[in-house]
Amino acid sequence: MSNQVLQAISDRRSIRGYKASPLSKEQTDIILKAAVESPSALNAQPWHFSVVTNQNLIREINAEAVKNLALDIDDIFFAAPLVIFISTDADSRWGRLDSGIAVENMALAAHAIGLGSVILGLPDAAFTGPPGERFNILLKFPPKHTFAVAIAIGVPTETKEAHPIEPDRIDYIN
Numbered sequence: 001m002s003n004q005v006l007q008a009i010s011d012r013r014s015i016r017g018y019k020a021s022p023l024s025k026e027q028t029d030i031i032l033k034a035a036v037e038s039p040s041a042l043n044a045q046p047w048h049f050s051v052v053t054n055q056n057l058i059r060e061i062n063a064e065a066v067k068n069l070a071l072d073i074d075d076i077f078f079a080a081p082l083v084i085f086i087s088t089d090a091d092s093r094w095g096r097l098d099s100g101i102a103v104e105n106m107a108l109a110a111h112a113i114g115l116g117s118v119i120l121g122l123p124d125a126a127f128t129g130p131p132g133e134r135f136n137i138l139l140k141f142p143p144k145h146t147f148a149v150a151i152a153i154g155v156p157t158e159t160k161e162a163h164p165i166e167p168d169r170i171d172y173i174n
Contacts, residue, residue, distance in 0.1 A: 015116030018154030080152030116156030
């Protein structure tokens with residue numbers, strides 16, 4: 001069966017290398033439209049999207065996350081020209097799930113317009129203690145919101161093969 005949506009799901013990859021060129025306003029608007037059109041439990045829309053092109057701020061959040069995780073990686077954002085941080089209402093039972101749905105919509109929208117993306121949970125490590133409180137302010141998280149997930153987006157400089165499909169990860173219960 002030929003279907004554009006199913007093909008996009010099959011073709012999309014987590015990209016870990018980007019050109020420095022910024023996204024256009026039109027590209028960014030398309031991606032954000034896909035985000036806000038995402039479904040959410042009880043239509044609560046518990047998310048907030050902080051669209052960041054400030055490379056100094058991205059590097060600062062990166063440094064804090066890498067330090068706290070003690071990772072052997074230099075750049076968790078892979079030099080992407082745009083990172084969108086999604087925060088969610090801390091009181092929302094389904095906020096993280098709803099944010100995950102929104103970030104996947106953004107990843108597919110980016111792919112559909114020829115951009116690459118990678119969905120990121122690692123930045124969570126930057127949002128602890130006083131540095132995290134400062135990042136919440138700089139990213140304009142609404143009151144009572146906490147980091148949920150991020151997505152780095154840009155023009156890809158590389159790609160990769162599809163991950164292997166493991167059929168033993170599915171069980172049918174009749």
